[in-house]
Amino acid sequence: MDKRFEPRSYEQTWQSRWSEMGIFRVEVPSDKPSFCIMIPPPNVTGKLHVGHALQSTVQDLLTRWRRMQGYNALWLPGTDHAGIATQLMVERQLAGEGINRRDLGREKFIERTWEWKRQYHGSIRRQLDLLGASCDWSRERFTLDADLNRAVRESFVRLYREGLITRGEYLVNWSPALGTAVSDLEVESKTVQGKLYHIAYPVEGSGPDGETIVVATTRPETMLGDTAVAFHPDDERYRHLHGKAALLPLVGRRLPFVADPLVDKEFGTGLVKITPFHDPFDFELARRHGLPGISVIDREGKMSAEAGADFAGLDRFAARTKVVDRLRSEGSLVKVEDHVHNVGHSQRSGEPIEPLVSTQWFCDVSGMAAQALEVVRDGRLKLLPESWDKTWEHWLSNIRPWCISRQLWWGHQIPAWYLDDGEDRRCFVAHSVEDAAREAGVEPGRLTQDPDVLDTWFSSALWPFSTLGWPDDTPDLRAFYPTDFLVTAYDILFFWVARMVMSGLHFMGDVPFRTVHLTGLVRDAEGVKMSKTKGNVLDPEELVNEYGADALRFTLASLDSPGRDIPLNTDQIAGYRAFGNKIWNATRFALSRVGEAQVQKTLDPAGLAAPERWILSRLSGVAHEVGERLETFRFDEACSRLYHFFWGDFCDWYIELSKPALFSGESGDAPRPRVAEVLLTVLDRSLRLLHPVMPFLTEELWQRLPGHEAIHPTTICLAPYPQVEPAWSAPEIEAGMDALMAVVTRVRALRTEMGLAPKAKLDLHLAAQDAGVGRLLAEQETLIRFLTRVEQIAWGPAPEGARRDVVAGVEVGVVSVESGVSGGAQEMSADERRRLDKELEKLDTEIARSEERLSNEQFLSKAPAQVVETGRAKLAEMKERRASLRASLGA
RNA sequence: AGGCCCGUAGCUCAGUUGGUUAGAGCGCUACGUUGACAUCGUAGAGGUCAGCGGUUCGAAUCCGCUCGGGCCUACCA
Numbered sequence: 032m033d034k035r036f037e038p039r040s041y042e043q044t045w046q047s048r049w050s051e052m053g054i055f056r057v058e059v060p061s062d063k064p065s066f067c068i069m070i071p072p073p074n075v076t077g078k079l080h081v082g083h084a085l086q087s088t089v090q091d092l093l094t095r096w097r098r099m100q101g102y103n104a105l106w107l108p109g110t111d112h113a114g115i116a117t118q119l120m121v122e123r124q125l126a127g128e129g130i131n132r133r134d135l136g137r138e139k140f141i142e143r144t145w146e147w148k149r150q151y152h153g154s155i156r157r158q159l160d161l162l163g164a165s166c167d168w169s170r171e172r173f174t175l176d177a178d179l180n181r182a183v184r185e186s187f188v189r190l191y192r193e194g195l196i197t198r199g200e201y202l203v204n205w206s207p208a209l210g211t212a213v214s215d216l217e218v219e220s221k222t223v224q225g226k227l228y229h230i231a232y233p234v235e236g237s238g239p240d241g242e243t244i245v246v247a248t249t250r251p252e253t254m255l256g257d258t259a260v261a262f263h264p265d266d267e268r269y270r271h272l273h274g275k276a277a278l279l280p281l282v283g284r285r286l287p288f289v290a291d292p293l294v295d296k297e298f299g300t301g302l303v304k305i306t307p308f309h310d311p312f313d314f315e316l317a318r319r320h321g322l323p324g325i326s327v328i329d330r331e332g333k334m335s336a337e338a339g340a341d342f343a344g345l346d347r348f349a350a351r352t353k354v355v356d357r358l359r360s361e362g363s364l365v366k367v368e369d370h371v372h373n374v375g376h377s378q379r380s381g382e383p384i385e386p387l388v389s390t391q392w393f394c395d396v397s398g399m400a401a402q403a404l405e406v407v408r409d410g411r412l413k414l415l416p417e418s419w420d421k422t423w424e425h426w427l428s429n430i431r432p433w434c435i436s437r438q439l440w441w442g443h444q445i446p447a448w449y450l451d452d453g454e455d456r457r458c459f460v461a462h463s464v465e466d467a468a469r470e471a472g473v474e475p476g477r478l479t480q481d482p483d484v485l486d487t488w489f490s491s492a493l494w495p496f497s498t499l500g501w502p503d504d505t506p507d508l509r510a511f512y513p514t515d516f517l518v519t520a521y522d523i524l525f526f527w528v529a530r531m532v533m534s535g536l537h538f539m540g541d542v543p544f545r546t547v548h549l550t551g552l553v554r555d556a557e558g559v560k561m562s563k564t565k566g567n568v569l570d571p572e573e574l575v576n577e578y579g580a581d582a583l584r585f586t587l588a589s590l591d592s593p594g595r596d597i598p599l600n601t602d603q604i605a606g607y608r609a610f611g612n613k614i615w616n617a618t619r620f621a622l623s624r625v626g627e628a629q630v631q632k633t634l635d636p637a638g639l640a641a642p643e644r645w646i647l648s649r650l651s652g653v654a655h656e657v658g659e660r661l662e663t664f665r666f667d668e669a670c671s672r673l674y675h676f677f678w679g680d681f682c683d684w685y686i687e688l689s690k691p692a693l694f695s696g697e698s699g700d701a702p703r704p705r706v707a708e709v710l711l712t713v714l715d716r717s718l719r720l721l722h723p724v725m726p727f728l729t730e731e732l733w734q735r736l737p738g739h740e741a742i743h744p745t746t747i748c749l750a751p752y753p754q755v756e757p758a759w760s761a762p763e764i765e766a767g768m769d770a771l772m773a774v775v776t777r778v779r780a781l782r783t784e785m786g787l788a789p790k791a792k793l794d795l796h797l798a799a800q801d802a803g804v805g806r807l808l809a810e811q812e813t814l815i816r817f818l819t820r821v822e823q824i825a826w827g828p829a830p831e832g833a834r835r836d837v838v839a840g841v842e843v844g845v846v847s848v849e850s851g852v853s854g855g856a857q858e859m860s861a862d863e864r865r866r867l868d869k870e871l872e873k874l875d876t877e878i879a880r881s882e883e884r885l886s887n888e889q890f891l892s893k894a895p896a897q898v899v900e901t902g903r904a905k906l907a908e909m910k911e912r913r914a915s916l917r918a919s920l921g922a
Numbered sequence: 923a924g925g926c927c928c929g930u931a932g933c934u935c936a937g938u939u940g941g942u943u944a945g946a947g948c949g950c951u952a953c954g955u956u957g958a959c960a961u962c963g964u965a966g967a968g969g970u971c972a973g974c975g976g977u978u979c980g981a982a983u984c985c986g987c988u989c990g991g992g993c994c995u996a997c998c999a
Contacts, residue, residue, distance in 0.1 A: 220995090293997080299998090306999090312997035418926065425994090595927085603934075605961080613958090615958085624958085665938090667935095667936075668936080682959085683963090776965090784965090789964080790956095884980080887979060889979035897941090898942085
């Protein structure tokens with residue numbers, strides 16, 4: 032076995048072998064219980080980031096764990112067509128060739144995008160392979176696959192027939208840069224430093240020097256589309272204007288005054304100019320009062336013809352300057368103030384959103400939202416951490432219709448066809464053009480399909496069942512829906528999770544998954560969000576190359592604490608790579624020392640010595656704890672237990688404890704049967720316990736364990752996941768061994784404290800209060816001598832002048848052999864004396880505090896008996912320790 | 923404006939339904955190559971658990987307020 036630990040030497044070898052063995056492929060139907068996770072499909076042309084690595088780690092960990100437990104465990108992979116993102120990429124590529132998509136035409140453009148997809152889509156699989164993902168690639172899906180398109184059409188048609196999808200003209204969030212409408216979720220509100228312009232509007236019929244009113248606005252260019260001025264009905268200042276009208280400066284349009292309680296009396300002057308077609312508030316208000324609207328800004332963000340000849344064609348921001356200049360020269364600009372406010376920006380392209388009126392498809396999700404609220408309330412769907420419940424509640428309770436059409440080319444084209452009959456334009460929603468034609472009673476050729484595509488999230492919302500064959504009733508769907516678990520970052524809770532829940536409930540009548548594990552966002556070592564512009568992005572592929580996939584996986588799983596963002600620093604990954612090295616070398620040691628011994632499928636602890644019984648008991652305990660943590664999705668804690676068990680218990684102690692027995696001729700007086708078998712068996716189970724987190728390393732090492740075939744003939748991936756072994760549990764042995772280890776540690780510390788060289792000769796005196804512990808220690812005298820490297824051990828109280836202490840109920844006395852009679856008071860250095868004094872002082876205060884508590888009637892009567900008892904025992908021990916330390920000082 | 927989360931060792935974070943000497947990793951100090959591992963070992967230093975008040979026999983943990991940081995939602999022009 033190579034002394035060097037080099038993950039790259041075996042990681043991808045195993046990934047391809049597993050793939051060849053086909054062990055991640057799932058057969059249906061099956062006698063085994065089902066377990067299923069759907070991958071949150073990454074963008075098909077994207078590169079996986081560390082967040083993906085985190086989610087993949089968690090998904091793979093769970094899938095591998097369930098698979099080892101005997102589940103028919105499916106992790107279904109796939110990718111998302113990511114409408115806007117992908118289209119932008121291809122458009123950027125085209126721009127490099129000096130053309131735009133319209134030059135190419137829709138059909139050619141889509142063809143080109145498919146080509147792009149085919150080229151990049153393989154890299155997603157390659158990256159998941161690098162991470163050790165155990166997906167069933169035979170079931171891979173892409174959101175634009177034909178069968179997924181069928182699911183999209185089916186759901187669209189159904190929702191349309193149920194009256195939940197409608198087409199209409201509304202004010203929508205328009206992204207001029209993208210040239211499409213976007214949903215509310217795709218609008219990011221940013222705080223910007225702007226200006227508040229106060230503009231005087233003359234009141235109609237009050238003459239040249241007559242009354243003017245002042246309105247305040249942040250967007251003066253929209254005044255060109257004003258159709259009214261509003262005030263609050265209770266506002267005394269403006270009541271007299273009721274029934275009158277203002278005249279729009281620059282334009283001269285007559286603007287009736289309307290009174291509406293939506294208006295805030297306190298803001299600005301209490302008067303609001305109403306631009307129905309370019310502001311959501313104004314749109315709503317205009318609707319209530321039957322006011323007309325005027326579109327003065329077009330889809331490119333330029334002023335339209337209706338803005339007037341002076342402004343038409345100007346960019347909306349240039350128009351703002353020009354309007355302000357005009358108003359100033361006309362004397363209508365009263366004042367300009369600095370004003371901090373929130374402006375909606377297009378999430379994808381960054382420019383300010385332009386609210387404008389257009390005809391779009393909308394989905395009324397209010398009914399589905401109510402159901403989605405219900406399943407979280409009644410626990411059918413669990414959000415983890417639970418703190419998301421409130422956010423869920425708030426968002427779904429205030430949900431508005433979802434604008435699902437996009438003016439893009441890359442995506443699911445809306446299954447609606449139009450028939451132009453002169454004036455009459457009729458719309459037919461159907462599964463296919465043929466169906467639509469049949470319905471319309473015309474030849475298909477006479478129909479034109481709606482050019483728009485659906486919001487990408489519309490197809491993603493169907494992912495948990497469209498991937499399993501819906502709308503058909505397939506064996507996969509029956510076996511795996513509802514799926515068990517969803518892991519995703521919280522930033523797409525509404526974009527995706529909520530919509531899957533709504534559509535799952537609507538179409539499948541059940542939740543799409545039972546548990547949603549919301550991870551934090553991965554940040555850099557300083558806690559700053561990773562972004563390309565900041566240059567602090569860590570690439571999982573590079574991390575795998577440098578540290579190995581197992582180390583990265585262990586790091587990410589360890590950092591996944593509920594409700595927190597994840598600061599990732601490479602020191603930590605390096606630390607877990609060192610853990611891999613530790614496992615590697617522990618195995619190397621075991622293999623070099625076990626002779627003919629074999630891994631045991633099960634082991635009867637009867638007749639084993641204390642160290643063996645101890646490590647088996649600990650192993651059983653840790654298997655229990657890890658299982659419990661995995662059941663509750665506490666991967667961080669599961670990892671922590673595994674780490675400390677393997678490094679702390681197994682390497683630091685058990686391997687050391689095994690040495691005297693394994694080195695021939697040094698087994699001493701106490702019999703230590705079957706040490707090699709225990710060592711191998713513990714190693715086997717440890718590797719199996721670790722396998723879901725560190726699949727590569729554990730497989731590589733496990734394959735080398737003699738006798739592993741008895742556990743599983745081919746791979747650790749299918750070996751059973753270790754469970755509690757009640758027969759191994761030995762609390763009294765654990766207590767005894769804890770005392771042994773505490774004694775050893777204390778002796779080593781005393782050596783340092785006494786300023787003795789590591790090789791200085793010592794005699795040790797041990798006296799245990801508990802007879803059982805005393806017996807165990809005596810039985811393990813050889814071990815204790817080996818670990819403490821003392822000359823001899825005397826059983827009984829320490830002699831006068833010994834340096835002594837009490838740990839775990841055992842008095843430890845140390846006498847330096849070389850310095851003569853003792854290592855006691857006479858030879859004690861000033862430093863050591865000072866340390867002891869300080870220690871005694873601390874003990875005194877603690878004893879005092881403890882005594883006070885234990886004499887408190889309230890405490891004695893109200894605290895549980897167990898707590899009082901522990902308190903008493905601790906007090907007794909502290910007192911003994913004090914006596915012992917005092918004796919050391921010769922006091 | 924409402925809501926959520928966070929503030930624990932130099933750094934990054936754990937800390938389960940309150941239980942009395944608050945843990946880990948990294949970093950730091952001293953010593954150490956004894957035949958798995960220097961990607962290591964042994965021992966150690968380091969914390970008024972942001973602050974104040976309350977509930978309780980007992981608070982890092984529960985409640986209130988203050989300060990500091992982050993995030994989400996919202997039609998204040």
